Amino acid sequence: MNDQKYDWIVVGGGIAGISVAEILCREGKSVLIIEKNSQIASETSKVFHEWLHTGALYSLVPDNLITTRYLLGAMDDLLDYYSFYNRMNLTPSENGLLIGDYGWFNNDRIEYRYRVRKLNPIWMSMVSRAMNIGHLINTHDWLRRNAGGSEYDSAKIKLKYSFDRISEQFSSSDKFLTLESPDFTMNSRILMGDLLSTAVHNGLEIAASEPVESIFESGSGAKVETSANLYESDNVVICSPDVVSKEFNVPINTGYAPMAVVDNVPESEKSFVELDYYTKTCINLLKKENRVGLAGGITVNKEKDIKPYLKYIIMEHKKRNPEIRVVDDYVGLKRELVQDKDKRNYLYHINQHSSKIWSVVLGKFSLSFSMAPEFYRRVYVQNPKKLSEQGANELGSSILSKTSWREIIDNNQRDN
Secondary structure, X not given: OOOOEEEEEEEOOXXXXXXXXXXXXXXXXXXXXXXXXXXXXXXXXXXXXXXXXXXXXXXXXXXXXXXXXXXXXHHHHHHHHOOOOOOOOEEEEOOEEEEOOOOOEEEEEEEEEEEOOOOOHHHHHHHHHHHXXXXXXXXXXOOOOOOOOHHHOHHHOOHHHHOOOHHHHHHOOOOXXXXXXEEEEEOHHHHHHHHXXXXXXXXXXXXXXXXXXXXXEEOOEEEEEEOOOEEEEEEEEEOOHHHHHHHHOOOEEEEEEXXXXXXXXXXXXXXXXXXXXXXXXXXXXXXXXXXOEEEEOOOEOOHHHHHHHHHHHHHHHHHHOOOOEEEEEEEEXXXXXXXXXXXXXXXXXXXXXXXXXXXXXXXXHHHHHHHHHHHHHHHHOOOOOOOOOOOOOHHHHOOEOOOHHHHHHHHHHHHO
């Protein structure tokens, strides 16, 4: 048995576990992350495509803009609680967010391409509203007010927004209407490496290659038994969807997002997402360096659909950019807490299961900036600190896995 008793044990070393551990260490808590893999961020946080969502995309989702407002709130918290990081390179302005030089985020705005369907009045109205909301977010005055409050409540979005861009669609001779969105790409390994480095500097310990076998309350605290050790703490927070599902019989839905890693992406091409009333036709491309890109589409619910849908994605991308070459492919995973397995749930969920045991299911990477401060509020009924002394960059990066796309490109270059 490990002799030390921690304030907190965090089960799971993805972005949810990393961000919770960092906020706890920022407050001087002794924290241990237990991760079953040999490296941190080796599962869902490894296979995602590094898209920072500001909420505009989800204005098409029929949920009264709840997801949009959650994501806007995450941007508020990112600016509020993480601006002390040297490489957090977003600056609020009177007219949107400014992206600085090399850091957590890239000055690579994702272009929304809304398919024109002149015989579908429902879609035309949805496009009109979504483009107007996208413009509002693009030009939001981040200097003077938060974005995640009531300003973007569905009841306050003007009715005319659903109609005033319909004539533009009728008169268009193009297949798509385009909008430079407020979304952009990110450098997730710089971001997570910084969070880890600061947490390690503030006392974080990491136990890797130790699958969790059981979690239970014991005396005035809790214990976590792994394949190698027995650890003791005052509290436990489970940030692994698999462990949450196992321990509490909670339904965690897994969605599959097939992605092709491609090269020879034209210099003139932008990162983009095509949006359509028929969701299967929605494809996207996120550009990386040296003409590399990630060609993807929607999330499918069944494993049997992965290969045929990947084939469809590649075919559609080659229609638009015939010169691209597929280097390899992989499958992104979406782990969400849902009531209906056929519906997506993008939001984070923080639950207290007993006086000593909590769980977190994140939903989307972009929400981690809100989830971690909110977790601290739920537990301690106060706001966490907004400043912390940063750790040396190499402290966190040494134990971080590479992203899947990066591994594929590195292996391809080595083989050639």
